[in-house]
Amino acid sequence: MTDYEEDQRNEIEALESIYPDIFEILETEPPCFRLSVLAEADSYEECDPLGVDLQFTYVPTYPDAPPDMEVLSPQNLTEEDVSTIQELLQQQAEENLGMVMVFTLVSAVQERLSELVEEKKKQAEEERERKQREEEEKEKKRFEGTRVNIETFLAWKARFDQEMAEKKKSKKDEDNSKKLSGKQLFERDTSLNDSDARFLDNEGDESVEVDESLFQDMADLDLDEDLDLED
Secondary structure: OOOHHHHHHHHHHHHHHHOOOOEEEEEEOOEEEEEEEEOOHHHHOOOOOOEEEEEEEOOOOOOOOOOEEEEEEEEOOOHHHHHHHHHHHHHHHHHOOOOOOHHHHHHHHHHHHHHHHHHHHHHHHHHHHHHHHHHHHHHHHHHHOOOOOHHHHHHHHHHHHHHHHHHHHHHHHHHHHHOOOHHHHHHHOHHHHHHHHHHHHHHOOOOOOOOHHHHHHHHHOOOOOOOOOOO
């Protein structure tokens, strides 16, 4: 007759020795314990660490019956990843009935986590390559430009003509805004008013000086004798 309790005690002692840093007893009746499992360290050098907490509770007839198993606190795992781990535990438990199996179950989960790391690294690399190809295609198209046909040329010509018309109208409006009437000039520059006033003041002054040198060459001019000098 199998001594289930002795098998269970012996396995717990062995697990405490093998996994001193990740093994934690939660209950003694029935025996319940937890192990925090991570993928191998060298598996995620370029990936976020993947891990889960595996909680086991012995049933009275363990190991002839599988323990109750839970997958808790997944780290960087999808729901699909967790489902695959649960299925793996069930499969391994069925295959190892009659033998203490927790070490085998934990080892299988660690191996599966390492496989998931490699899969995620491969996915990340494929994503980087895809983005790189997209960038290269964009750069290639930028240098190639747009192929010209009659439709694309006519569309470009219409846009070009519209832009030129808008620029001409804008320049014309700007030039018109810069033109000032005589009144606006006088209102803007008071020195013009002062110059007119000085001219009117000099008009009544009989002592206007004339530069005679301006008329010294008048004799050299060929003037028409019949020129009518009358008003």
